[in-house]
Amino acid sequence: MNPYVLTTLILSLGLGTTLTFASSHWLLAWMGLEINTMAIIPLMAQQHHPRATEATTKYFLTQATAAAMILFASTMNAWTMGDWNINQISHPLATTTVTLALALKIGLAPMHFWLPEVLQGLNLTTGLVLSTWQKLAPFALILQISQNTNPALLTTLGVMSALVGGWGGLNQTQLRKLLAYSSIAHLGWMIIILQFMPALTLLNLTIYITMTSTMFLSLKIMASTKINSLALAWPKTPTLTTLIMLSLLSLGGLPPLTGFMPKWLILQELAKQDLPITATIMAMSALLSLFFYLRLCYTTTLTTFPNTNNTTSPWRLKSTQITLPLTITIILTLMLLPVTPAITTMF
Amino acid sequence: MLKILIPTLMLIPTTWLTPKSWVWTTTTAQSLAIALLSLTWLKWTSETGWSTSGPYMATDPLSTPLLVLTCWLLPLMILASQNHISPEPINRQRSYITLLILLQTFLIMAFGATEIIMFYIMFEATLIPTLIIITRWGNQTERLNAGTYFLFYTLAGSLPLLVALLMTQKDMGTLSMLIIQHTKPTNLLSWGDKIWWVGCLLAFLVKMPLYGVHLWLPKAHVEAPIAGSMVLAAVLLKLGGYGMMRITIMLDPLTKELAYPFIILALWGIIMTGSICLRQTDLKSLIAYSSVSHMGLVAGGILIQTPWGFTGAIILMIAHGLVSSALFCLANTNYERTHSRTLLLTRGLQMILPLMATWWFIANLANLALPPLPNLMGELAIITSLFSWSPWTIVSTGLGTLITAGYSLYMFLMTQRGPTPLHTISLHPSHTREHLLMAMHLIPVLLLVLKPELMWGVCH
Numbered sequence: 001m002n003p004y005v006l007t008t009l010i011l012s013l014g015l016g017t018t019l020t021f022a023s024s025h026w027l028l029a030w031m032g033l034e035i036n037t038m039a040i041i042p043l044m045a046q047q048h049h050p051r052a053t054e055a056t057t058k059y060f061l062t063q064a065t066a067a068a069m070i071l072f073a074s075t076m077n078a079w080t081m082g083d084w085n086i087n088q089i090s091h092p093l094a095t096t097t098v099t100l101a102l103a104l105k106i107g108l109a110p111m112h113f114w115l116p117e118v119l120q121g122l123n124l125t126t127g128l129v130l131s132t133w134q135k136l137a138p139f140a141l142i143l144q145i146s147q148n149t150n151p152a153l154l155t156t157l158g159v160m161s162a163l164v165g166g167w168g169g170l171n172q173t174q175l176r177k178l179l180a181y182s183s184i185a186h187l188g189w190m191i192i193i194l195q196f197m198p199a200l201t202l203l204n205l206t207i208y209i210t211m212t213s214t215m216f217l218s219l220k221i222m223a224s225t226k227i228n229s230l231a232l233a234w235p236k237t238p239t240l241t242t243l244i245m246l247s248l249l250s251l252g253g254l255p256p257l258t259g260f261m262p263k264w265l266i267l268q269e270l271a272k273q274d275l276p277i278t279a280t281i282m283a284m285s286a287l288l289s290l291f292f293y294l295r296l297c298y299t300t301t302l303t304t305f306p307n308t309n310n311t312t313s314p315w316r317l318k319s320t321q322i323t324l325p326l327t328i329t330i331i332l333t334l335m336l337l338p339v340t341p342a343i344t345t346m347f
Numbered sequence: 348m349l350k351i352l353i354p355t356l357m358l359i360p361t362t363w364l365t366p367k368s369w370v371w372t373t374t375t376a377q378s379l380a381i382a383l384l385s386l387t388w389l390k391w392t393s394e395t396g397w398s399t400s401g402p403y404m405a406t407d408p409l410s411t412p413l414l415v416l417t418c419w420l421l422p423l424m425i426l427a428s429q430n431h432i433s434p435e436p437i438n439r440q441r442s443y444i445t446l447l448i449l450l451q452t453f454l455i456m457a458f459g460a461t462e463i464i465m466f467y468i469m470f471e472a473t474l475i476p477t478l479i480i481i482t483r484w485g486n487q488t489e490r491l492n493a494g495t496y497f498l499f500y501t502l503a504g505s506l507p508l509l510v511a512l513l514m515t516q517k518d519m520g521t522l523s524m525l526i527i528q529h530t531k532p533t534n535l536l537s538w539g540d541k542i543w544w545v546g547c548l549l550a551f552l553v554k555m556p557l558y559g560v561h562l563w564l565p566k567a568h569v570e571a572p573i574a575g576s577m578v579l580a581a582v583l584l585k586l587g588g589y590g591m592m593r594i595t596i597m598l599d600p601l602t603k604e605l606a607y608p609f610i611i612l613a614l615w616g617i618i619m620t621g622s623i624c625l626r627q628t629d630l631k632s633l634i635a636y637s638s639v640s641h642m643g644l645v646a647g648g649i650l651i652q653t654p655w656g657f658t659g660a661i662i663l664m665i666a667h668g669l670v671s672s673a674l675f676c677l678a679n680t681n682y683e684r685t686h687s688r689t690l691l692l693t694r695g696l697q698m699i700l701p702l703m704a705t706w707w708f709i710a711n712l713a714n715l716a717l718p719p720l721p722n723l724m725g726e727l728a729i730i731t732s733l734f735s736w737s738p739w740t741i742v743s744t745g746l747g748t749l750i751t752a753g754y755s756l757y758m759f760l761m762t763q764r765g766p767t768p769l770h771t772i773s774l775h776p777s778h779t780r781e782h783l784l785m786a787m788h789l790i791p792v793l794l795l796v797l798k799p800e801l802m803w804g805v806c807h
Contacts, residue, residue: 242442249475256453256472264509271513276543279513283506287499294498298491302482337468 012039020137026074037063055121062114069101087144105138109164116180128216132209146198161188166288199347204262214333217326231305245301252290258336348404378421385418404459408804424574450476463522480575493566500563504553511546554587558616568635573679581668606650614743616643621750648729655732658803663725670713673788684774695767706785715755
């Protein structure tokens with residue numbers, strides 16, 4: 001892509017999110033969200049492949065619908081309550097609509113159907129941006145409306161997302177769809193705790209972004225998008241395959257890796273709020289996701305796939321890609337659990 | 348505690364920086380030094396029972412025997428793995444040893460933890476190295492299934508435990524074992540409290556394992572390589588027993604009624620798994636089911652919550668740990684020579700490997716609880732306390748003892764006695780390393796006959 005165009009698009013992505021972060025008026029927040037959508041559309045379609053075009057169209061339609069719903073809800077609130085302030089949204093219909101709209105924007109169940117297909121149509125870098133950066137602006141809004149939302153709605157969204165994310169990923173062999181379902185499951189965990197402690201939502205989002213970045217960046221280095229090609233990656237980068245295995249277990253939420261931290265803190269908060277049944281259901285749904293992460297661990301590192309003789313000793317050339325971000329995110333994905341107290345003070 | 352933890356963690360740089368030909372020697376020597384250092388924990392200095400305490404870790408007469416067992420087992424695991432790992436590239440050998448060391452570190456931190464949540468995190472943390480050992484270095488395709496069963500059975504039990512512990516922390520304000528042992532028994536009557544009780548215990552019952560939830564164990568033990576089987580049988584099962592003993596302190600008085608179905612399952616499991624042992628064709632599977640049988644007895648002993656029950660449980664855990672690990676090492680000596688676990692293929696070995704037959708003999712005698720070995724001490728204490736709880740239990744425990752004797756004798760006679768088939772006469776003679784391994788397993792068992800106070804420190 002033309003470097004000037006690329007620069008404009010990336011800067012627009014930054015602009016959109018920053019606008020939403022900085023705004024206290026619903027219209028400005030909506031504008032930021034729309035700028036984000038517009039900026040990423042050319043990035044998604046840059047491959048000129050029918051699948052990429054289809055993914056772009058689906059993304060545009062769903063995000064536009066969601067943005068229109070946000071506009072509608074905020075207008076409705078302004079008309080009935082007379083307030084355009086983001087955290088003053090109080091009319092029950094408006095809050096429900098805006099929650100559902102933001103859920104559609106990020107891909108919470110039952111509004112998650114677009115996410116696997118869209119993510120599948122993108123290359124890994126754009127997929128990374130979609131899974132991480134594009135979640136920031138909607139979450140800024142979600143955090144701001146957290147006090148006024150319908151508790152039953154949030155709990156339903158959360159539990160359903162965790163279950164859908166777990167069950168949906170079980171049948172996938174394409175890694176991007178698998179990561180989409182993993183995304184949905186993690187979003188479920190983030191939403192369920194929103195009504196009790198929004199700081200934990202933000203912490204979970206941060207750690208989720210770290211772990212997902214690790215996965216996307218490692219897949220990019222190994223240039224694999226299917227389980228089959230991931231399985232043959234061990235001769236090329238043995239260390240990275242081991243680290244991927246550990247990152248997958250971290251995504252699954254196993255102690256003593258970082259991924260356990262948000263789950264632990266969320267379960268603790270749910271227990272404090274006297275919701276042991278919800279906590280147990282969420283915890284058990286994590287087992288579903290863990291199954292397909294474990295299957296990925298098996299195919300990547302713990303077994304040797306059938307391959308021809310010369311693929312087991314390829315030339316290990318130095319990678320031409322920048323590996324510093326991956327280094328940082330891998331270390332954060334694996335080693336942050338002992339410093340949990342320090343991290344909880346930051347949120 | 349740090350005197351042991353830091354040398355154990357430092358074993359990891361040792362493994363990676365030692366030159367190739369010295370790796371196994373150095374790691375064995377260093378882990379043996381740590382094991383000998385851990386024996387200092389056996390001196391209980393304080394009245395309250397908790398000694399060597401730091402902010403988050405301490406040892407008391409319940410955890411000390413298990414800690415010493417854990418530390419003792421690491422050099423044995425390294426010794427046992429030396430042969431089957433040696434064909435691999437050196438970095439993979441180093442990774443294998445690193446996994447064993449990491450597992451050791453988590454186990455020491457688990458047994459030494461004073462906060463129950465720390466115990467929980469270390470309990471779960473042991474799952475990952477064990478999973479990697481089973482699925483990466485196991486030998487058959489079934490190892491993947493074994494790893495999945497292992498991970499999911501344990502997690503399905505331990506996630507409710509996490510929720511139950513967090514609920515407890517909300518109600519009691521703390522989860523420190525030092526404080527919980529002094530809290531008043533709570534008045535718990537509702538259905539929710541009963542489910543909380545089950546949540547607290549389920550993880551440990553799955554880990555022990557209790558008979559109904561034991562399906563992961565034969566798979567995991569059989570598919571694991573020798574170090575994996577050793578650590579699983581000797582220590583990881585005892586994590587379940589130890590956890591149960593710690594948790595039941597705060598579960599009174601619910602346990603009096605609610606424990607009934609689990610005690611029944613445990614007792615029934617002794618007979619059922621013992622009977623299965625009599626029909627096994629796979630040697631490691633036989634030893635695995637024998638582990639389930641013994642741990643059923645331990646579970647029964649813990650659930651009735653009497654001093655003799657606890658004492659018997661801890662003695663049986665230590666003795667069974669050493670003996671079961673010894674049996675797995677013996678089965679491994681067969682496996683390394685024939686690459687088969689089938690009992691029928693490795694028969695009549697007394698003619699070919701007579702010295703190993705001695706070890707088979709002693710290990711099987713210990714397994715069937717011959718007096719005066721500590722296995723009998725533990726079993727007798729548990730059987731007596733179960734009898735005082737209800738005389739009818741003598742039916743299952745007595746029958747269980749009989750069946751245990753039956754399959755132990757069966758194992759010995761099948762592998763050692765009888766005609767030697769012609770395909771086994773060219774087996775390699777026993778290595779000194781293997782004799783050393785067996786000696787280091789069984790001599791502590793014999794020595795514990797002389798000073799069992801080291802084990803039953805909880806209720807002197």
